[in-house]
Amino acid sequence: MTQLDCTVTNCLYNKDCLCSKGDIIIGGNHAARSSDTCCESFRPGGSAAVNSTGTASTTVDIDCEAIRCIHNADCKCSASHIGIGGGNRAVCRTDTECADFMCK
Numbered sequence: 644m645t646q647l648d649c650t651v652t653n654c655l656y657n658k659d660c661l662c663s664k665g666d667i668i669i670g671g672n673h674a675a676r677s678s679d680t681c682c683e684s685f686r687p688g689g690s691a692a693v694n695s696t697g698t699a700s701t702t703v704d705i706d707c708e709a710i711r712c713i714h715n716a717d718c719k720c721s722a723s724h725i726g727i728g729g730g731n732r733a734v735c736r737t738d739t740e741c742a743d744f745m746c747k
Contacts (some may be wrong), residue, residue, distance in 0.1 A: 644702035644719050651729040651739050655688025658699035665700065667727075669720065669741045672707040676746065680709050682727050682739040713745045 647667075649657050656664040664684055670679035705720035716733040722743055729739035 645705050645722055646724040647703045647705070647727065648703055648724070649727040650681075650690075651682065651685060651727055652731040653687060653733055654682075654739075655686040656684065661699035661701060662703050662727075663669045663699040664703065665697065666704040666706070667713075669705060669707045669709055671712075671741070671744070673709060674709040674744060674746070677696065677728075677740045677742055677744040680712075680741040680744050681736045682729075682741070683708075683736055685729075685733065685736040685739050688703070689690045707741075709744055711719065713747050714743065716747050 647662050649662055656662050668683035670683040674680045707715045707720045714720050728740035728742045732738050
């Protein structure tokens with residue numbers, strides 16, 4: 644599992660910059676840079692709704708569709724630590740990105 648820091652504070656699953664979902668999907672089949680990726684698991688909501696989604700964890704299982712990323716190992720993230728960015732302004736999954744994407 645990968646350690647995840649998430650700055651998308653208006654995501655339903657974000658709790659103190661941790662993820663309460665347990666597993667996420669990083670999109671970006673043809674990504675060449677971080678801004679070409681997104682968190683497919685993003686759901687609008689924020690801290691008021693997070694109590695119904697579970698316990699936040701420092702690690703999550705990450706399925707990765709960004710096949711050109713050096714951390715992609717058979718569609719799983721092999722990085723020990725990544726960040727999901729987008730801040731509190733994200734309004735859809737395409738406003739988010741994997742901050743640690745590195746093109747092969």
